[in-house]
Amino acid sequence: MFAVLSRARKALCTAAVVAGAGLVTACDVSTMTDLGASNSGGPRINPNESVRVALLVPQSDSGAASIARDLENAARLAIADLDGVNIDLAVYDTAGSGATAAAQAQRAVDEGAKIILGPLRGEVAVEASKVVADEGVNVLSFSNNPSIAGGNLFVLGPTFENTADRLMQYGRRNGLSSIAILHSEDVPGQFGRNAIQQAASQNGVRVATVQPYPLSVEGVTSTAQSMGDIARNSGADSVFITTDATNAAMPLLLQVMPENGLSPSEFQYVGLTRWDVKPELFAYPGANGAWFALPNQNMQRSFTARYSAAYGENPHPLAGLAFDGIAAIGALVKQGRGDALTGRALTQSAGFQGTGGVFRLKSDGTNERGLAVATVRNNQMVILDPAPSSFSGAGF
Secondary structure, eight states: OOOOOOOTTOOOOOOOOOOOOOOOOOOOGGGBSSSOOOTOOOOOOOTTTTTTEEEOOOTOOOOTTEEEEHHHHHHHHHHHTTOOOOOEEEEOOOOOOOHHHHHHHHHHHHHOOSSSEOSSSSSHHHHHHHHHHTTTOOEEOOOOGGOOOOOTTOSSSOOOHHHHHHHHHHHHTTTEEEEEEEEESSHHHHHHHHHHHHHHTTTTTTEEEEEEEOOOOOHHHHHHHHHHHHHHHHHEEEEEEEETSSSSSHHHHHHHHHHTOOOOTTSSEEEOOSSSSSGGGGSSSGGTTTOOOOOOOOHHHHHHHHHHHHHSSOOOTHHHHHHHHHHHHHHHTTTTTTTTTTTHHHTTTOOETTTEEEEEEOTTSEEEEEOEEEEEEEEEEEEEEOOOSTTSTTOO
């Protein structure tokens, strides 16, 4: 997974793994309404002429240059799919720096860009968005940190809030009423905890107990050994785990908790991150029957296949975000809208069909993505509730 860093908390490391398939298209125009008018600014365009889009990526940042390349490749793949729409993509190097990104964003607008796609990291996107806000240019960043969103800055990355809400809705419909939250004592764990608490409140689910664990083998083990008693005494019927699947704590949690009174036959295990990215976890007793959410897998596989055919290798997991952003812009322009790049158009309630399924941007700058709910049976992932195909479908 890739860590998306906020300006205020550079330790933030939320899950941002997205890729997908097919051309992003605007949904049925007849059903479009705005999600809110507070973010309605943006330049008017002539949809029959070339539209310049600036892509801000860290080309000269040695730690992210390969990601920058894949983002650009995916954007160009999306442009190739736009029948009847002329997108002029101009690529600018941020070098991973907020100051450089700000200068490049201003340069891009001075050179005719009507919208900015990127930058990659949250704190860099903030700097880029600030300098073009007074010119009414919107920024579709690749960040997944909702705390930076708002005004002319949108985040395209999948958020903990969206995932927690999807899982909580599914859980509520399937009998969950009182949850225990297990999280690490760091910024990612706190962000995950907050997202789960918010989702529980919105869906009428009681938070019975919140249990942090220290960032050490001893701390994880001790907490895992006590979680059975903690959950039982609190009246919880499930345990939501914020820990990333790739974290070394996960095998310990999924082995030790069932051995110490937190049986999956009595308590529903729920993961806030995608466990399918680490299928070795499926063999642990705590994974059996657990729930987690993920994007539309058919669409993700299709995008990966198309990218690989075009560029000879698989895309970085974040590449689909660039594809989504470019193709959503193109879909709106294709509708013949002079306001295609305004907040009002970008936040149409019907959303778009993206690389990992349906998604939409919200007037507060965050996003919603349609997710499937999966479980583990016989060491294999099984889809319990498919990702919705529209925002009138299940899960919304």
